[in-house]
Amino acid sequence: MTIAATGWLDVSVTVRHGMPHWPDNPPVILERAMDIERGDACNVSHLAMGVHSGTHMDGPVHFIAGAHGLDEMPLAATMGVARVIEISDAHEITVEELRSHDLQAGERVLFRTSNSTRCWRTPTFVEDFVAISEPAAVHLAETGVQTVGVDYLSVAGYYADGVKIHRILLDAGIWIIEGLDLSSAPAGQYELICLPVKLHNSDGAPARAILRPLPEASGTW
Ligand SMILES: [Zn+2]
Secondary structure, eight states: OOOOOTTOEEOOOOOOTTOOOOTTSOOOEEEEEEOGGGTOSSOEEEEEOOTTSSSEEEOGGGTSTTOOOGGGOOGGGSEEEEEEEEOOOSSEEOHHHHHTTOOOTTOEEEEEOTHHHHGGGSSSOOTTOOEEOHHHHHHHHHHTOSEEEOSSSOSSOTTSOHHHHHHHHHHTTOEEEESOOOTTOOSEEEEEEEEEOOOTTOSEEEEEEEEEEOOTTOOOO
16 A cells, blocks of 8 residues: 655654754754664664754643643644744744734644744754744734744744743643744645654653645635
8 A cells, every 4th residue: 555645745853963952951862872884783773852852842731830741632733724824024923913814713823934944054053033922922822723833942032031931822722833844834724744752741742743735725623
C-alpha cells in the first residue's frame, strides 16, 4: 500500500546537535552513542534536550502548577483547519493587526512573521524576534481561539514579560505551538497536523507540524 502524502508542507524545524535554544534552557545534544563507523553493529543516537527546543508545544503546566501536561492534550487542538496569518509588523504581533483579521472562537491560528525567513537561518539565538504583545494575548484569550502557533521559540518576546503573556494564553485554555518555520506557508486556510511527543505530565514536547492548503471556502474547524 502506498500512502499519498502529496501537498503537505513540513513546517517543523530539524532538531540538530547544538541548535539554538532559549538562553537559559538546556542545550540540544544529539550524537551517536553507537556508531557503525566506530565498529558498532548499528547506529544508535543519544538525545538530550530541553523540551522547549525547536518546533514544540507548551502545556498548561509550563506556567500553571498542577495544570494539564501535553500528554492530556485533546488531539483536536492540533488536527484540523488552521489559518496562517501573515503579520506585517516587523517588531511585534499587535492587537490592532489581529483585529483586522476577525479571529473567531475555536480557531487555530498560526502567525507567519519575518522570523520564519530570518531567525531560523542563523546558528545563534535571535533576541529581537517578532512575538505576541500583551494586549494581543488578551485579545486572543477574549476571542477564545483554540490554538496559537508562532514561528520562533516563544509566544512572548525576549524582553517582554514572558510569564504574564504565557499565562494569559494558557489560563484561557489556548494550546501553544512554538518554533514553527512558516517560510513555505503563505497566508491562507490549511489542514494542520501537529503532534507533540507524548511525554508524561510534560510542560513542553517536541512536535512535528505539517500543513496542507485548503480551498478558501472550507472554513469549519
Ligand atoms: Zn515552549
